[in-house]
Amino acid sequence: MKIGIINEKLDNRVAIVPDLAKRLIGESNEIIAEKGCGNSALYTDDEYTASGASLGSRDDVLKSSEIICSVVPLEIEDYKILPATAIVVSSFQPYFSLEKTKEVADHKLIGFSMDMIPRITLAQAMDVLSSMASIAGYKAVILAANHLPKYFPMLTTAAGSIPPAKVLIMGAGVAGLQAVATAKRLGSVVQAFDTRAAAKEEVQSLGAKFVEVEGSSDDKAAGGYAVEQTDEYKQKQREKIFEEAVKADVIITTAQLRGKPAPTLITKEMVAQMKNGSVIIDIASSTGGNCELTEDNKTVVKHGVTIIGNSELAAEVPNHASQLFGKNIHNFLKTFLKDGKVEIDMENEILKSSCITSKGEILYGK
Ligand code: NAD
Numbered sequence: 601m602k603i604g605i606i607n608e609k610l611d612n613r614v615a616i617v618p619d620l621a622k623r624l625i626g627e628s629n630e631i632i633a634e635k636g637c638g639n640s641a642l643y644t645d646d647e648y649t650a651s652g653a654s655l656g657s658r659d660d661v662l663k664s665s666e667i668i669c670s671v672v673p674l675e676i677e678d679y680k681i682l683p684a685t686a687i688v689v690s691s692f693q694p695y696f697s698l699e700k701t702k703e704v705a706d707h708k709l710i711g712f713s714m715d716m717i718p719r720i721t722l723a724q725a726m727d728v729l730s731s732m733a734s735i736a737g738y739k740a741v742i743l744a745a746n747h748l749p750k751y752f753p754m755l756t757t758a759a760g761s762i763p764p765a766k767v768l769i770m771g772a773g774v775a776g777l778q779a780v781a782t783a784k785r786l787g788s789v790v791q792a793f794d795t796r797a798a799a800k801e802e803v804q805s806l807g808a809k810f811v812e813v814e815g816s817s818d819d820k821a822a823g824g825y826a827v828e829q830t831d832e833y834k835q836k837q838r839e840k841i842f843e844e845a846v847k848a849d850v851i852i853t854t855a856q857l858r859g860k861p862a863p864t865l866i867t868k869e870m871v872a873q874m875k876n877g878s879v880i881i882d883i884a885s886s887t888g889g890n891c892e893l894t895e896d897n898k899t900v901v902k903h904g905v906t907i908i909g910n911s912e913l914a915a916e917v918p919n920h921a922s923q924l925f926g927k928n929i930h931n932f933l934k935t936f937l938k939d940g941k942v943e944i945d946m947e948n949e950i951l952k953s954s955c956i957t958s959k960g961e962i963l964y965g966k
Pocket of ligand 1: 770
C-alpha cells in the first residue's frame with residue numbers, strides 16, 4: 601500500500617515520523633511524504649529520505665496515496681484530489697463537527713477517525729486521545745508556571761521564605777492526572793477533583809489532595825467518560841469550587857463531556873474573586889471551556905486573572921507528540937493492514953467504531 605503523509609497546514613505535528621516510515625516500508629508498504637512535512641516537529645526531509653520514503657509535492661502525495669494519515673483532517677479541497685478508493689485516517693471529531701466527515705463521504709472515501717476508537721484495553725496502544733491529553737496536561741502546567749508571577753515551589757532563602765503555589769486541577773482524567781504529576785514535580789501544593797469516583801484514588805496516589813463533592817453521578821457503562829450531573833450536585837460543586845478557587849494561584853481545567861459542551865465550572869463571579877495575578881489554563885476551550893470567561897485559542901486578562909483557552913497544547917510539544925501519535929496510528933493501521941494489503945473486518949469492534957464513512961455514507965451515529 602502507498603501511504604501518504606502531508607504537511608499539516610493547521611498543526612505543528614506530523615502523523616508519521618521517519619522511524620515509523622521505515623517500519624511501515626519494512627512491512628511491505630511504500631511511503632510518500634510531502635516535502636517539509638516534518639519540519640515543525642523537527643523531522644527533516646533527509647530523515648524521511650533515509651527511511652526509504654519518497655518526497656513529493658502536496659499534489660503528488662494526494663494523487664497517489666492509497667492510505668493517507670494526518671493529525672487533523674485535510675483541507676476540504678484535498679479530498680477531491682485523492683484516488684476514489686483511498687482510506688483517510690485522522691481525528692475528525694464527528695460528534696463536534698460533521699463538515700469534514702461529509703466531505704469524506706461525498707467523495708466515497710473510507711474514513712477512520714482515531715478519536716472514535718473505543719476506550720477498551722485492547723485499543724489502549726491506539727488511543728490518541730490519551731497520548732495527546734497527557735502531553736496537554738504537562739504543557740498546561742509549564743504554561744501556567746510561565747505566566748504566574750510567582751514561584752511554584754516553596755523556598756527558604758537568606759532573603760526570606762516563599763510559600764508554594766496552590767494549584768487546583770478540575771477534571772482528573774488523563775490530562776488532569778498528568779497536570780497533577782507535573783505540578784507536584786514543580787513543588788506546588790496540588791488539589792484536584794472529578795465527578796468519577798475512580799479519580800479519587802488516582803489523585804491521592806500522586807500525592808495530591810482530592811476535593812470531595814458528595815453525590816456525583818457516575819456511570820461505568822459510559823466507557824470511562826463522565827456523565828452530566830444533577831442540578832443539586834452542580835450547585836454543591838459550584839460552592840466548593842468557589843471556596844477553593846479564591847485560594848488558588850493556578851487553576852487548570854480539563855473537564856469534558858463526550859459529544860456535549862464542556863461543563864461550566866468557573867463562573868465570571870468566581871474569576872472576579874480570584875487572586876490578582878493568578879492563572880487559569882482551560883484545556884476544554886474548544887468545546888466551550890470550563891470557565892465562563894475563556895476565549896478559545898486566546899489569552900485574556902479578566903479581573904487581573906490570566907485566562908488561556910487552548911485545547912491543542914499537545915501541538916506545542918510537536919516532536920514527542922508526533923512520535924506518540926505515530927505509534928498510535930501504526931497500531932491502528934495494523935488492525936486492517938497486513939503485509940501491505942488492506943483487509944477491513946467490520947466485525948472488529950475497533951474498526952466498526954472508528955469507521956465514520958464508507959461507500960458514500962456517514963456511518964457515525966448509526
Ligand atoms: P475526558 O477528556 O472526557 O474528561 C476529562 C475529565 O473531566 C474526566 O476525568 C471527567 O470525569 C472529568 N469531568 C467531566 N465533567 C466533570 C465535572 N462536571 N466536574 C469535574 N470533572 C469532570 O476524559 P479522559 O481524561 O479522556 O478519560 C477519562 C477516564 O477514562 C480516564 O481517566 C480513564 O479512567 C478512562 N480511560 C480508559 C481508557 C482505556 O481503558 N483504554 C483509555 C483512556 C481513558
